Amino acid sequence: MSLRRRTEQWEREYLSPRAVLASETSGRAYDDRECSVRTAFQRDRDRILHSKAFRRLKSKTQVFIAPEGDHYRTRLTHTLEVSQISRTVARALRLNEDLTEAVALGHDLGHTPFGHAGEAALERLAGRFHHNLQSLRVVELLERHSPKYPGLNLTAEVREGILGHTGARPPVHLEGQIVRLCDRVAYLNHDVEDAVRGGILAESDIPDDVATVLGVTRSQRIDTMVSDMIAYSQSGESIGMTPRVSDATERLRKFLFQTVYIGSEAKIEEQKVYHILRMFFEYYLARPEELERRLEQRLTADAVKRGVIDYIAGMTDRYAISEFQTLFLPKGWSRR
Numbered sequence: 001m002s003l004r005r006r007t008e009q010w011e012r013e014y015l016s017p018r019a020v021l022a023s024e025t026s027g028r029a030y031d032d033r034e035c036s037v038r039t040a041f042q043r044d045r046d047r048i049l050h051s052k053a054f055r056r057l058k059s060k061t062q063v064f065i066a067p068e069g070d071h072y073r074t075r076l077t078h079t080l081e082v083s084q085i086s087r088t089v090a091r092a093l094r095l096n097e098d099l100t101e102a103v104a105l106g107h108d109l110g111h112t113p114f115g116h117a118g119e120a121a122l123e124r125l126a127g128r129f130h131h132n133l134q135s136l137r138v139v140e141l142l143e144r145h146s147p148k149y150p151g152l153n154l155t156a157e158v159r160e161g162i163l164g165h166t167g168a169r170p171p172v173h174l175e176g177q178i179v180r181l182c183d184r185v186a187y188l189n190h191d192v193e194d195a196v197r198g199g200i201l202a203e204s205d206i207p208d209d210v211a212t213v214l215g216v217t218r219s220q221r222i223d224t225m226v227s228d229m230i231a232y233s234q235s236g237e238s239i240g241m242t243p244r245v246s247d248a249t250e251r252l253r254k255f256l257f258q259t260v261y262i263g264s265e266a267k268i269e270e271q272k273v274y275h276i277l278r279m280f281f282e283y284y285l286a287r288p289e290e291l292e293r294r295l296e297q298r299l300t301a302d303a304v305k306r307g308v309i310d311y312i313a314g315m316t317d318r319y320a321i322s323e324f325q326t327l328f329l330p331k332g333w334s335r336r
Helices: 003-014 040-049 052-059 075-092 097-106 115-126 131-142 156-163 174-197 208-214 218-232 243-261 265-285 288-295 301-313 317-328
Strands: none
Touching: 040 097, 040 156, 052 075, 052 317, 075 097, 075 174, 075 218, 097 156, 097 174, 115 265, 115 301, 131 156, 131 301, 156 174, 174 218, 174 243, 208 218, 208 243, 218 243, 265 288, 265 301, 265 317, 288 301
16 A cells, blocks of 8 residues: 555544545646655645745745844745644644645735735736735646646645635635634734834733733734634534634734734835836836746737736745836946
């Protein structure tokens, strides 16, 4: 018996009846050989980890644009934290940890440069842009695992989890629901820590009614949220929190919107993001041949706008700033 089959057998014997089994996946869009070592969900995780889009997350903003300091979160560190928290919950509930990890690692692949400010800018420019839809587009089309098919050819369950990690329609399977909720657990708590590091908040600024329920430190808050989620979701048909902890978590989110996400000193620079991305958008829309050269592919007239959106969304913060300087700022000149 191959190692993959032994793992699949272990899943059938050990995992909860509510778990998604790798041996019962709905499959991939394109025929693909099975691996003798890894299950379908383990292969999906590895394909995401080896993708260029995943590597670019290290240079994409989480909340603060181009922060000066090595300890502020990026999209990559956020993704790893979501993965760690999600795996803890999945393991405690005897759900499929490999599926959970694959969804967590892929959930933000479509995020733009400059965080949510970049997403809002592309929404204005493109008419419709959401990072979960773009993440799905990355794994289904833009990344390339094999010349035989577009995208990474991930399983249906991983694609569903990536799409449903935010938005109106949560994933059907519990593993995806874990990532959806742990995404919030991660970003709320590390955004507080980054805001404290940046001098925007003090831990003591967190409202007393929130701190009383969730705790006064990052580790206390995460432990409260995760422990509550595990206890609440032990036997139910969905992943959630008790009303007491859920309400306190929502109050923390509203507090951060009021004090950090909107109008804080560190967010003022976001006003410039729209203008930067608008100039990129107009520049490449008017120069499809240059866009084709950069994308290394031919585009039909109908596909140019979509190509511009994909190209901008794939930029890192660092590359976008460098590209802006190259395209729009005059170079110094001297006579030799």
